[in-house]
Amino acid sequence: MQHFLWGKVVLVLVAVVAVLQVVHLILLSRLEARHHHHDDQSDQLASAGNEVEAAFAVLVRSLHQGRVLDSSGEYQLVPNLAPATRLPQLRVSSSLPDIALVTQCSFNHLHRVVTLIQRWQGPISVAVFAEDHDLSEALWTIVGLRLCYSAIRHNVSFQLVSPLPAGGRPPLSVPQDPAHPCQLPTPSRSEQQRNYAGSRRFPNNLLRNVARRGAATEFVLVVDIDMLPSVNLRQDFYDFAVKNRLFTESHREDKTVYVVPAFEVRETVPVPRHKAELLQLADQGHLRPFYIELCWKCQVCELHVAGYKFSVLNNGFLVHHGLKTATSFHVNKDMDQERNRMLFRQFKTELRDKYPESSRRCY
Structure with missing residues (x-):
């Protein structure tokens, strides 16, 4: 009888060892898969980082090549800083049978474009105001909006208005310690409640005109960014028209x-x-x-x-x-x-x- 009990104990121990080996193999497999996944994620992040920096460089080039002075000589304009990708026919057609939303903002309110495109679902022209020291961050935010939201990339055209600097303009580069491009900075509630209060006068009429010229549709709706x-609204008016x-x-x-x-x-x-x-x-x-x-x-x-x-x-x-x-x-x-x-x-x-x-x- 004692011999029989020892035999059962041995069988149980063997079974336990076998189970532990299976668990060990499963854990090793998952750990290896996690390492591979981490490596894939690292590769994807590196690829995304390269894509963001490449897109940022494109905007810098557009700024340098496309800037002109306004009639007062006080502001630098970049009319086609980042055109919408879905409307290439705008270059050959003077007006389209559609309705564009035309708006303007300071660079730190660009996050509002996300909710705006969700409501409008059509062409939008945005004139962005940024002073010298804010230009890099403004370009970085526009890159993030275009890369992370396909509706913005396809439908929203960005124009830029910037005051001429008193001295030399600082070089444009990726902001120090930038957030992930999809993590858009949003002002605090108190900042959102207050209008622009920078060191330069906010040229709202100039911005509206620049944004208006960036829309080539038959009708436009001019609104503030907030x-x-x-x-x-757009589809209903289109059907009415x-x-x-x-x-x-x-x-x-x-x-x-x-x-x-x-x-x-x-x-x-x-x-x-x-x-x-x-x-x-x-x-x-x-x-x-x-x-x-x-x-x-x-x-x-x-x-x-x-x-x-x-x-x-x-x-x-x-x-x-x-x-x-x-x-x-x-x-x-x-x-x-x-x-x-x-x-x-x-x-x-x-x-x-x-x-x-x-x-x-x-x-």
Whole structure:
């Protein structure tokens, strides 16, 4: 009997050893696979790094070869810094039967293009402002957006505006200790709430014009980078334009501006996607007309004097996430506003000379 029990113990021990050997082999196999995977990942990261640096070099070359001065001689423009890859026909066609979204921003707000393309899903022209010391980081961010988001690479064209440096321009190079190109830096909440406040004046009108010239579609929608359109706005207007034959030659001289109503919503609620959600937020007191607290009478002036008529779209809209208040701007905003008032008075005088036969005026 004792001999029989020892025999069973030996069999059990042999089985345990066999199991342990199998487990050992499995662990060795997984460890080896992990090493191979780590090596593959290292190779992929090295390849991605080379691709990013190559793309960065392309943008540097585009900047050096494509820069021109604006009419004031104060700013350097690069109109085609990084054109969209899906629209090569823009080079041979003066206008396409489509709608482009036209926007502008300082380089540190480029991350907003990600949510913008998700809503728009079509051609976008972005004019980016960056001072001398920010140019490398601006180019790096644009490279990351194009490499990491195919929709941006295919649909978004980037233009650059930069003030001329007082001395020599610093050399352009990959930023020191750059983040992975897909990890876009985003400003803090307080920084996002405040407008641009760099050492140079932010040339918003110049930026809008540069971005506008970067779009070669039949219609354009000009917005700020922090405004989000309603879902399907582009497709809905395209269908409307086709139905009403707005893309035909006979409508090319039609003086009609299609107005997209703009609103601002509290940061504590999500940006509405459709008109039903917009109306619900308005009923709850979370949404109001854009800029209502700061400048309720701001309007498009020259189009009015030039004889255009305005047709407000019914279901489309734009929304700014956050309410615009006097405290949501940088400390020199009052000086900017006063300067703008002086320029506007001068602008109204110029309009009377430009359109002497028009009976329309801006107030």
